Amino acid sequence: MKVAFLGPKATFTDLAVREMFPSAQSIPYMTIPDCLDAVMEGEVDISVVPLENALEGSVNITLDYLIHEMKLPIIGEITAPIKQHLLVHPQYKDSWEQVEVIFSHSHAIAQCHKFLHSQLKGIPCESMTSTAAAAKYLIEHPEVRAAAIANELAAKEYGLAIAKGNIHDFDFNHTRFIVLSKIYKEIPAQSLGSVGEKTTVMVTLPSDRSGALHQVLSAFAWRNLNLSKIESRPMKTGLGNYFFIIDVEMKLDEVLIPGAIAELEALGCSVVILGSYPYFNIEKTCP
Numbered sequence: 001m002k003v004a005f006l007g008p009k010a011t012f013t014d015l016a017v018r019e020m021f022p023s024a025q026s027i028p029y030m031t032i033p034d035c036l037d038a039v040m041e042g043e044v045d046i047s048v049v050p051l052e053n054a055l056e057g058s059v060n061i062t063l064d065y066l067i068h069e070m071k072l073p074i075i076g077e078i079t080a081p082i083k084q085h086l087l088v089h090p091q092y093k094d095s096w097e098q099v100e101v102i103f104s105h106s107h108a109i110a111q112c113h114k115f116l117h118s119q120l121k122g123i124p125c126e127s128m129t130s131t132a133a134a135a136k137y138l139i140e141h142p143e144v145r146a147a148a149i150a151n152e153l154a155a156k157e158y159g160l161a162i163a164k165g166n167i168h169d170f171d172f173n174h175t176r177f178i179v180l181s182k183i184y185k186e187i188p189a190q191s192l193g194s195v196g197e198k199t200t201v202m203v204t205l206p207s208d209r210s211g212a213l214h215q216v217l218s219a220f221a222w223r224n225l226n227l228s229k230i231e232s233r234p235m236k237t238g239l240g241n242y243f244f245i246i247d248v249e250m251k252l253d254e255v256l257i258p259g260a261i262a263e264l265e266a267l268g269c270s271v272v273i274l275g276s277y278p279y280f281n282i283e284k285t286c287p
């Protein structure tokens with residue numbers, strides 16, 4: 001089985017894949033859209049991409065690609081703890097406070113704002129395609145006096161020193177990753193026990209109808225369907241046009257969820273099921 005992940009080696013997505021698919025052949029791709037193309041085009045069987053971080057919110061590029069560019073079913077979700085460290089080339093370990101630039105993934109930079117503001121105030125931060133891409137850049141460019149925000153595995157993989165550990169601003173820093181596949185309907189054998197099941201739907205409201213969102217929510221509420229997430233994203237058709245992504249804490253059944261969907265359609269909403277899948281938690285991701 002081939003699994004695409006946001007690379008290079010030692011990103012947080014790589015760590016999630018190692019936990020979830022320990023015996024798969026994992027293949028790094030440079031960007032999230034590249035990971036999604038790889039599974040669409042059949043280069044890989046499965047793709048794992050980040051969807052949401054507890055401190056920074058949704059990874060919009062993942063959501064937008066799933067909605068606007070390609071229709072790929074979600075077959076699973078994995079939540080992993082995220083520990084960010086400040087890495088430097090070993091030659092700068094004792095002088096890390098003099099770095100001139102900090103590289104990382106934009107989400108990782110955002111997760112460490114308080115640290116950066118208090119300890120490295122005024123030092124520019126530059127966004128890279130992933131945390132591990134930033135770490136790799138450092139070892140390949142020892143002449144640049146730079147730091148990377150990345151994980152412990154990236155420090156080991158690229159031979160960097162950890163100048164400051166655990167620099168994320170809040171202890172509870174977790175990211176949810178989704179598993180996408182055209183060929184598997186369920187997650188192929190893996191060692192983790194699932195925590196629960198959920199169904200994700202995308203709902204577009206009829207335009208200009210008062211109380212539409214209230215009616216959508218009541219279709220779930222009176223059926224006692226628990227919603228664990230509701231988020232709006234622009235439809236990209238005009239200012240003020242949004243759709244909603246809703247997570248229902250239940251596997252797709254034959255009665256309740258189809259009943260709610262039929263009710264929404266009767267209200268003039270359009271509804272697409274993005275997936276009904278198990279979710280998993282990993283407690284520890286760094287060796």
Ligand SMILES: O=C(O)C(=O)C[C@]1(C(=O)O)C=C[C@@H](O)C=C1
Pocket residue numbers: 006010011012013014050053059082105107108129130131132175
């Ligand atoms: O850059 C990485 O290491 C990733 O796996 C991406 C990513 C993200 O997109 O949110 C994943 C987890 C962390 O929240 C930071 C970055």
